[in-house]
Amino acid sequence: MKKKLFAVLLAASMVLGLTACGAKDAPASKTETKTETTTEQSSASEEEAPAIDTSEHVKITYMFTGSKPEGAAMDRFMEMNDKLNEILTEKCNAELEFYWIGWTDYLSVYNMTIAAMDGSIDLIGTASDWLDAWPNAKNGAFLELSEDMLKTYAPQTWASVPAENWELCKYDGEIYLIPEDNYAQWTNHGFIYRADWAEKAGLANGVHSWEDMTKYFEYTTANADALGIKQAWDSDGTQNTQLASGWVASHTNFVPIDGICSSALWGGTKDDLYTVVTPAYTDTDMMVEYAKMMKSWNDMGVWKKDVLNNTTSTNRDDFRVGLVAADQHHTQTWTDLCSPTPSNKIYQDDPNAKAGFFYFGEETKNVVALSITHGAMAISAASKNPERALMVYDLLRNDEACYRLINYGIEGVSYEIDENGYRKNPEGYNPDTDNVGGATSWWWGRNDNLELRSADRAWDQIEALYDEYDKIKINYPYGQFIPNCDTIQGKIDNCNEQFGNYMKQISFGLYTGTAEDIVAEMQAALKAAGIEDVTAELQAQIDALYK
Amino acid sequence: MGKRNKTAASAAPVVKKKNFFQLLWKYRTLTLMCIPAIVFFFMFSYMPMPGIWVAFVKYNYRKGIFGSKFVGLQNFEFLAQSGKLWSLTKNTILYNIAFIILGNLLAVFMAILLNEMASKLFKKTAQTMMFLPYFISHVLVGVLVFNFLNYDTGFVNTILTNMGLERWQPYADPHVWPVLLVIIYLWQQTGYSSVVYFASIMGIDGEIIEAARVDGANAFQKIRYIILPCLKPTVVILLLFALGGIVKGNFGLFYNIIGTNSMLYDTTDIIETFVYRATMTDFNFSTASAVGLYQSLIGFFIVMVVNFVVKKIEPDYSLF
Numbered sequence: 001m002k003k004k005l006f007a008v009l010l011a012a013s014m015v016l017g018l019t020a021c022g023a024k025d026a027p028a029s030k031t032e033t034k035t036e037t038t039t040e041q042s043s044a045s046e047e048e049a050p051a052i053d054t055s056e057h058v059k060i061t062y063m064f065t066g067s068k069p070e071g072a073a074m075d076r077f078m079e080m081n082d083k084l085n086e087i088l089t090e091k092c093n094a095e096l097e098f099y100w101i102g103w104t105d106y107l108s109v110y111n112m113t114i115a116a117m118d119g120s121i122d123l124i125g126t127a128s129d130w131l132d133a134w135p136n137a138k139n140g141a142f143l144e145l146s147e148d149m150l151k152t153y154a155p156q157t158w159a160s161v162p163a164e165n166w167e168l169c170k171y172d173g174e175i176y177l178i179p180e181d182n183y184a185q186w187t188n189h190g191f192i193y194r195a196d197w198a199e200k201a202g203l204a205n206g207v208h209s210w211e212d213m214t215k216y217f218e219y220t221t222a223n224a225d226a227l228g229i230k231q232a233w234d235s236d237g238t239q240n241t242q243l244a245s246g247w248v249a250s251h252t253n254f255v256p257i258d259g260i261c262s263s264a265l266w267g268g269t270k271d272d273l274y275t276v277v278t279p280a281y282t283d284t285d286m287m288v289e290y291a292k293m294m295k296s297w298n299d300m301g302v303w304k305k306d307v308l309n310n311t312t313s314t315n316r317d318d319f320r321v322g323l324v325a326a327d328q329h330h331t332q333t334w335t336d337l338c339s340p341t342p343s344n345k346i347y348q349d350d351p352n353a354k355a356g357f358f359y360f361g362e363e364t365k366n367v368v369a370l371s372i373t374h375g376a377m378a379i380s381a382a383s384k385n386p387e388r389a390l391m392v393y394d395l396l397r398n399d400e401a402c403y404r405l406i407n408y409g410i411e412g413v414s415y416e417i418d419e420n421g422y423r424k425n426p427e428g429y430n431p432d433t434d435n436v437g438g439a440t441s442w443w444w445g446r447n448d449n450l451e452l453r454s455a456d457r458a459w460d461q462i463e464a465l466y467d468e469y470d471k472i473k474i475n476y477p478y479g480q481f482i483p484n485c486d487t488i489q490g491k492i493d494n495c496n497e498q499f500g501n502y503m504k505q506i507s508f509g510l511y512t513g514t515a516e517d518i519v520a521e522m523q524a525a526l527k528a529a530g531i532e533d534v535t536a537e538l539q540a541q542i543d544a545l546y547k
Numbered sequence: 548m549g550k551r552n553k554t555a556a557s558a559a560p561v562v563k564k565k566n567f568f569q570l571l572w573k574y575r576t577l578t579l580m581c582i583p584a585i586v587f588f589f590m591f592s593y594m595p596m597p598g599i600w601v602a603f604v605k606y607n608y609r610k611g612i613f614g615s616k617f618v619g620l621q622n623f624e625f626l627a628q629s630g631k632l633w634s635l636t637k638n639t640i641l642y643n644i645a646f647i648i649l650g651n652l653l654a655v656f657m658a659i660l661l662n663e664m665a666s667k668l669f670k671k672t673a674q675t676m677m678f679l680p681y682f683i684s685h686v687l688v689g690v691l692v693f694n695f696l697n698y699d700t701g702f703v704n705t706i707l708t709n710m711g712l713e714r715w716q717p718y719a720d721p722h723v724w725p726v727l728l729v730i731i732y733l734w735q736q737t738g739y740s741s742v743v744y745f746a747s748i749m750g751i752d753g754e755i756i757e758a759a760r761v762d763g764a765n766a767f768q769k770i771r772y773i774i775l776p777c778l779k780p781t782v783v784i785l786l787l788f789a790l791g792g793i794v795k796g797n798f799g800l801f802y803n804i805i806g807t808n809s810m811l812y813d814t815t816d817i818i819e820t821f822v823y824r825a826t827m828t829d830f831n832f833s834t835a836s837a838v839g840l841y842q843s844l845i846g847f848f849i850v851m852v853v854n855f856v857v858k859k860i861e862p863d864y865s866l867f
């Protein structure tokens with residue numbers, strides 16, 4: 001008996017040891033990528049006849065953030081996947097496999113999966129502002145995409161992306177990302193609120209400032225029972241820095257630089273784009289006012305008292321059914337929540353229901369258009385078939401049949417097209433299982449030429465807001481600035497950490513003592529963490545690039 | 548051990564020393580039994596050791612650990628620059644001291660109580676109940692604690708309000724957490740660690756206890772003069788092992804219960820949780836390894852010192 005036990009233990013430890021070795025096999029994957037890049041170069045050098053060899057059937061794995069469908073929804077999903085694979089097999093002898101990164105701790109899981117470099121993923125959905133595209137590129141996780149390679153294997157994409165946009169996807173002269181640059185969307189944040197309730201609160205024109213928002217919350221918290229809500233805004237603790245950025249956008253003309261750290265600490269101003277500043281650190285009066293207002297919100301009971309430990313909030317779904325009065329997210333989310341879709345039950349229950357949007361920066365007309373790498377596709381440097389991955393991407397982005405399958409699902413099951421060319425739900429559509437497009441998270445290659453507008457969106461409201469944005473927007477000015485943070489990374493991490501810690505307390509009004517004290521404490525902590533050194537270093541790099 | 552071998556040849560005054568391989572052959576059965584442990588430690592503790600190098604480079608996924616650029620101590624700077632190194636190390640060590648001392652005391656106490664129980668059924672039931680929390684993952688413990696203590700709908704607050712008392716908001720009060728965390732830790736771990744002590748009590752020679760009883764020793768005297776002294780070596784050895792990890796915090800416990808509630812960091816932030824938060828944003832293996840190395844070195848130093856002290860006092864109890 002004992003011997004058997006030992007044998008089992010031994011075997012187990014051996015197996016574990018083997019897997020551990022497998023995962024750590026960095027040098028092996030390194031040589032693999034090397035050989036691949038050389039083959040690419042050689043194939044690229046035969047410029048005249050780029051003979052594409054697709055004789056071998058390969059599987060391309062597409063990794064992205066999203067929720068994996070389960071049960072019946074997964075069956076529906078696989079139906080779409082099978083159909084898609086038929087087309088892909090026919091056109092480039094490849095099939096697509098989906099690899100979901102769930103939303104829990106998505107950033108670390110995402111980065112960890114990329115870092116494994118074991119060749120198990122090919123296409124990586126990424127973003128320069130919210131998914132660490134540049135740090136990963138710098139760490140060697142993404143494959144350099146040569147122009148020849150793109151021309152040969154993704155010709156339609158290559159032709160459709162203008163040269164100046166490719167420039168924005170380069171680091172050290174090499175292209176690493178394929179941008180989603182032909183898709184109109186706005187992801188500037190703001191508060192989504194119930195316009196019909198705002199009217200009752202005495203805001204006939206809706207909410208247009210933070211003070212209006214205070215008034216709105218005063219009304220909704222005081223009349224929670226009458227309105228049938230359980231909480232004015234069931235926020236979770238993660239919204240703190242976003243809220244602070246919103247406040248700063250609404251009170252200054254600050255334009256943050258993306259991709260330095262998770263909180264938008266550094267940036268320029270609209271009048272002086274290339275002078276690096278941090279209003280959240282320097283503008284004491286503004287931050288004190290913020291701390292005071294958030295404390296008043298907390299005292300009103302806008303959010304739960306233990307908001308920082310509240311990890312199980314379902315605020316958005318609650319908004320759809322009228323259980324909360326507000327949500328904080330971006331315009332794109334509002335375009336969904338303001339539309340009478342089947343899941344937004346508030347519009348069925350109450351004909352007067354209307355969702356308004358108070359965007360951050362409205363008071364100061366400070367809106368920056370989305371960076372084209374807010375969604376982008378990269379190829380893993382460990383990919384065994386980077387050429388084929390590009391071919392698949394090219395089809396998914398530009399081929400109508402593929403595009404519709406991955407974005408909307410199977411026609412007649414997940415969507416149908418009405419007489420005006422709009423996309424609507426077919427008879428018997430079940431949003432819980434048939435929403436295939438929602439599970440593919442294809443946010444890295446949407447294409448307005450092929451987009452089918454959804455029939456149940458409130459386009460008149462949406463277009464009115466987009467027009468307003470178009471009048472005041474500026475383009476993201478730092479597209480070519482990819483800071484080299486090697487020497488200051490420790491300080492950036494520490495500043496980000498300190499800022500986050502204080503923002504949790506300030507943004508939810510949970511600090512003890514006065515607003516002046518907590519802001520002063522935060523400023524001291526940021527100073528100690530080296531914020532001024534980081535600013536100076538970033539300034540030097542900005543000067544080198546733009547001056 | 549080799550020195551004690553007596554060779555059969557009594558004629559030669561000089562005992563011929565056996566070499567390593569002869570000894571290996573002589574104790575082949577014991578060696579064989581050791582192999583799984585040896586393989587385990589070789590694979591998971593010795594083979595990855597060269598990887599420590601990653602703490603001194605700017606790690607590039609494609610270049611690998613040894614191909615990446617050497618940056619000296621740059622990866623360690625971040626911890627020093629944070630200005631929190633002292634408070635983090637202090638929190639980590641104080642919590643661990645509380646865990647180790649209280650944990651062991653309670654475990655010994657429980658083991659003795661279990662030993663004294665006459666009813667077998669009750670003894671087994673009690674032991675199982677105590678053991679159960681050990682199997683609950685930290686994630687679940689975090690959820691349980693939140694449901695127990697939260698301000699709006701927590702169990703404790705529901706009772707308090709029903710009794711007409713004021714609500715209690717532990718998630719906004721950093722001072723209560725050292726106590727709460729130690730209690731939660733003890734609740735989870737005592738059942739498991741008491742088993743070890745219970746087993747050593749079982750191993751005490753029955754004759755000694757029998758003799759004591761004949762001499763008229765009562766239950767307390769039996770515990771004081773027989774059981775406790777017999778447990779001493781086990782306690783010391785377990786203590787020495789635990790000290791090696793005294794700078795390593797219990798990440799699962801702290802992260803799942805405190806989460807990212809920065810109001811509580813003063814008393815609950817340990818090295819692990821800080822490093823997790825601060826490096827998650829740039830996903831830097833090298834910094835994380837640098838921190839791990841820092842912790843290991845301190846742990847190693849502490850074990851050496853304590854072992855040295857123990858050796859001076861009671862050579863039999865030292866590890867090596």
